[in-house]
Amino acid sequence: MNNYDVIIVGAGPCGIYASYELVKLNPDLKVLLLDKGNDIYSRHCPILEGKLKTCPSTNNGLNSCFPACSMTHGFGGCGAYSDGKFNITSEFGGWMDEYLDKDTILNLIDYVDKINLAHGAPKDITDPNTKEVLDIERRGLAVGLKLLRSRVRHLGTEVNLKLLQSIYEELKNKITMKFRTEISDIKVNDNKIEAVIDNKGNEYHANHVILNVGRPGSNWLSHMLSKHGVAVSSNRVDIGVRVETNDVIMQEINEYLYEGKFIYKTSVGTTCRTFCSNPHGHVVVENNDGVIVANGHAFSDQKEGSTNTNFAILVSHNFTEPFKNANEYALDVASLANKLSNGSVIVQRYGDIVKGRRSTYKRINDGFVTPTLKEAVPGDLALVLPYKTMQSIIEMLEALDHVTPGIASGHTLLYGVEAKFYSDRISCNNNFETAIKGLFVGGDGAGITRGLAQAGANGVYIARHIVNELKRK
Numbered sequence: 001m002n003n004y005d006v007i008i009v010g011a012g013p014c015g016i017y018a019s020y021e022l023v024k025l026n027p028d029l030k031v032l033l034l035d036k037g038n039d040i041y042s043r044h045c046p047i048l049e050g051k052l053k054t055c056p057s058t059n060n061g062l063n064s065c066f067p068a069c070s071m072t073h074g075f076g077g078c079g080a081y082s083d084g085k086f087n088i089t090s091e092f093g094g095w096m097d098e099y100l101d102k103d104t105i106l107n108l109i110d111y112v113d114k115i116n117l118a119h120g121a122p123k124d125i126t127d128p129n130t131k132e133v134l135d136i137e138r139r140g141l142a143v144g145l146k147l148l149r150s151r152v153r154h155l156g157t158e159v160n161l162k163l164l165q166s167i168y169e170e171l172k173n174k175i176t177m178k179f180r181t182e183i184s185d186i187k188v189n190d191n192k193i194e195a196v197i198d199n200k201g202n203e204y205h206a207n208h209v210i211l212n213v214g215r216p217g218s219n220w221l222s223h224m225l226s227k228h229g230v231a232v233s234s235n236r237v238d239i240g241v242r243v244e245t246n247d248v249i250m251q252e253i254n255e256y257l258y259e260g261k262f263i264y265k266t267s268v269g270t271t272c273r274t275f276c277s278n279p280h281g282h283v284v285v286e287n288n289d290g291v292i293v294a295n296g297h298a299f300s301d302q303k304e305g306s307t308n309t310n311f312a313i314l315v316s317h318n319f320t321e322p323f324k325n326a327n328e329y330a331l332d333v334a335s336l337a338n339k340l341s342n343g344s345v346i347v348q349r350y351g352d353i354v355k356g357r358r359s360t361y362k363r364i365n366d367g368f369v370t371p372t373l374k375e376a377v378p379g380d381l382a383l384v385l386p387y388k389t390m391q392s393i394i395e396m397l398e399a400l401d402h403v404t405p406g407i408a409s410g411h412t413l414l415y416g417v418e419a420k421f422y423s424d425r426i427s428c429n430n431n432f433e434t435a436i437k438g439l440f441v442g443g444d445g446a447g448i449t450r451g452l453a454q455a456g457a458n459g460v461y462i463a464r465h466i467v468n469e470l471k472r473k
Helices: 013-025 056-061 079-081 101-119 131-142 157-171 215-227 247-256 326-340 350-355 360-368 385-399 452-472
Strands: 006-009 031-034 084-089 143-147 153-154 174-176 185-190 192-198 203-205 208-211 239-247 260-267 270-276 283-287 291-297 308-317 346-349 413-420 439-440
Touching: 006 013, 006 283, 013 079, 013 101, 013 208, 013 452, 031 270, 079 208, 079 452, 084 452, 101 452, 131 143, 131 203, 131 247, 153 291, 157 452, 185 413, 192 208, 208 308, 208 452, 215 326, 239 247, 239 270, 239 291, 239 326, 239 350, 247 270, 247 308, 270 291, 270 452, 283 308, 291 308, 291 326, 308 385, 308 413, 346 350, 346 360, 346 385
Parallel strands: 006 031, 006 208, 031 174, 208 439, 291 413
Antiparallel strands: 084 153, 143 260, 185 192, 192 203, 239 308, 239 413, 260 270, 270 308, 283 291, 346 413
């Protein structure tokens, strides 16, 4: 009864586009898509809907949103409520270039982009080769900032959700989808995958299984696969802040790039990057196993937006032996901010950081930037972020001020902590198959991709390999 040709665990971008490609190439395949969260229509965040001011999952660290946080789980994965920026480039967005050549990756990303266009993605796309962009790049290089180039198709949160609904409608009669189903283990026989097992003991059998559990499932994935003898290696973790300023400060980058991705080498030996810029956006919170971190999103329709732009500054932390718990380290840092803010995130004016003092409600209210995350608590990020992390953020903001004058204003707001939890890198071959025959890993949760575009491309590639393998049998 529970026998399938292919089972996919995780309904994020990797799982969705793998499902899409499998049944497109072979409509007769029996495909099962499993996810811990809800379907696309049942995902609801009480904070985004204005029903609550504080995430209910901060109650004693327990996740009280059933069956899981809708910001991070369910059909669409973490990307469902994101700003929906689809970066068409092989220059960043993951580490697939360690497995495939860059032309193959770019072709896969273009293919996923065409699927999105067929399901309602906007046709507008940024051009990274204009005179204005070259001028921004020149000013950045002058102060040590490297601009990463990409064509960007901005979906916007509301268009992104509609696109996912459209894909969901196309898939629902072609594959079996089972939500509110948490997978606890896999069943292996003679070093071949045989089944996945949910937390109620139900077994789902297939000779081909794809595990793409996203960043929230990365710890589970590494622990579970280590138990079954699959090698894992420690990956980095990124810790930083969500920056918020007035749209007018970011006007040039917003107009010509939409998202300016910069990399900066600091005096303390770290590497910083800007990430996930949201013109006319809102700062939001995201739940990671009961730990609340900052994030941001923006709507495609500016009428739904704010007069602020937000983006992340993230500092890469690479650990050496004997420490192997990078994600846990970042969670501990973020949870300290939760404790100091009584279950929320901290917001601080940049001017107060420079003066070495905490922000207060009065200082925030007297500033020129009105915070879009009303539940954030004014405080002191220096009590939370390690010295190197804080120094790196300060240095990058000062460098960015040469590209976008005013970003290092005393009124600029910093929300902390923002963190990107990369999983341990799961050992696999160039087809993303592990040492267990028939067991594949993909997406952000496996430490292979970082973002919507490469995650979707990863799923398509795995699906094509599986279909070709089945043809040969």
